[in-house]
Amino acid sequence: MAYIILNRSNFYHNLSQIALKTGSLDKIAIVLKDNAYGHGTILMARLASEFGISKAVVRNYQEALVIEQYFDDIIILGGEIHPKPNLSYAINSIETLKTAPTDTRIELKIDTGMHRNGIGAAQLPEALSLIEKHGHRLTGLMTHFRSADELGSELFWQQKEFEKTKMIVRRAGFKDIRIHSCNSAALLRSHNFKEDIVRAGIAAYGIYQFPKGFDAVDLKPVLSLHARRVSSRNLGKGAKVGYGGDFTAPSDMRISTYDLGYGDGWRRGSSAKPYTTPDGASFLGRVSMDFVALEGDKEEICIMNDARIAAEHFGTISYETTTALSAEIPRTVI
Numbered sequence: 001m002a003y004i005i006l007n008r009s010n011f012y013h014n015l016s017q018i019a020l021k022t023g024s025l026d027k028i029a030i031v032l033k034d035n036a037y038g039h040g041t042i043l044m045a046r047l048a049s050e051f052g053i054s055k056a057v058v059r060n061y062q063e064a065l066v067i068e069q070y071f072d073d074i075i076i077l078g079g080e081i082h083p084k085p086n087l088s089y090a091i092n093s094i095e096t097l098k099t100a101p102t103d104t105r106i107e108l109k110i111d112t113g114m115h116r117n118g119i120g121a122a123q124l125p126e127a128l129s130l131i132e133k134h135g136h137r138l139t140g141l142m143t144h145f146r147s148a149d150e151l152g153s154e155l156f157w158q159q160k161e162f163e164k165t166k167m168i169v170r171r172a173g174f175k176d177i178r179i180h181s182c183n184s185a186a187l188l189r190s191h192n193f194k195e196d197i198v199r200a201g202i203a204a205y206g207i208y209q210f211p212k213g214f215d216a217v218d219l220k221p222v223l224s225l226h227a228r229r230v231s232s233r234n235l236g237k238g239a240k241v242g243y244g245g246d247f248t249a250p251s252d253m254r255i256s257t258y259d260l261g262y263g264d265g266w267r268r269g270s271s272a273k274p275y276t277t278p279d280g281a282s283f284l285g286r287v288s289m290d291f292v293a294l295e296g297d298k299e300e301i302c303i304m305n306d307a308r309i310a311a312e313h314f315g316t317i318s319y320e321t322t323t324a325l326s327a328e329i330p331r332t333v334i
């Protein structure tokens with residue numbers, strides 16, 4: 001099977017870059033949702049905790065249980081609520097506030113304009129009275145930006161909305177509430193970060209795609225994907241390779257099959273626009289469920305060492321490229 005290598009020093013480099021922006025490691029909540037963006041939840045949790053990160057963000061309670069031993073404080077973005085002193089739950093709707101068990105630690109999510117999840121400013125008084133009435137504890141106030149990665153005023157407009165809700169919550173008498181609005185993009189474009197935590201995902205994995213016009217921060221990809229040779233053969237000129245015979249040998253050549261395919265979460269793509277590895281080898285013909293073909297007969301090849309480049313090739317974003325990689329692929333840390 002193909003395999004993944006996780007580069008510890010690159011990860012620590014990225015976390016240090018993030019810490020330069022936040023001012024301390026303590027303000028970083030590492031986002032480990034969805035198998036740590038395909039990197040592997042437990043390995044990344046362990047590395048982050050060894051580096052001194054004490055907070056994490058996950059998708060649901062099940063993911064939290066997997067990493068609980070590594071962090072003091074975990075924010076859960078959705079799903080079923082099981083109150084525990086080390087877990088706090090992002091509340092995405094008024095209904096959830098009504099049904100959450102008593103004693104839930106709540107990170108109230110404010111919808112400041114993305115209109116995906118959260119409570120609008122108009123519902124805030126109701127939300128706050130539900131929190132008191134049901135005996136919950138308000139631990140944080142959060143929002144998420146819809147276009148932190150685009151130049152323009154939208155981010156600032158959402159920030160203003162968020163300021164208003166902070167005032168309302170303070171006036172209502174809630175204290176010791178942590179404030180967080182930034183993902184990677186919002187943090188990287190801020191020049192004086194003043195909030196209590198950042199929810200950092202893609203930048204920590206080193207595959208944030210800086211839009212034009214942003215000051216680029218030096219980030220290094222953590223994940224690389226490799227495949228092993230399964231078999232080799234010599235082809236005569238004109239021989240066709242793979243399903244549909246989409247590749248025709250332009251001359252006599254030696255080719256090999258490697259153990260990666262779309263069954264592993266790699267994109268099938270189009271054989272008319274073949275993917276090229278970092279060493280410059282183009283995929284020959286169609287990608288199969290478990291195999292790809294390349295010229296030559298090297299025992300092992302690097303398929304991808306920067307998900308941003310693969311994402312660009314496939315017309316998607318680096319988040320999708322790594323998150324899609326099967327959890328079954330063996331991962332090792334170097």
Ligand SMILES: *Cc1c(COP(=O)(O)O)cnc(C)c1O
Nearest residue numbers: 031144183184199200201202203
């Ligand atoms: C996934 C997610 C993040 C992390 O975003 P990045 O762009 O990967 O830094 C932050 N906040 C919320 C609510 C998220 O869902």
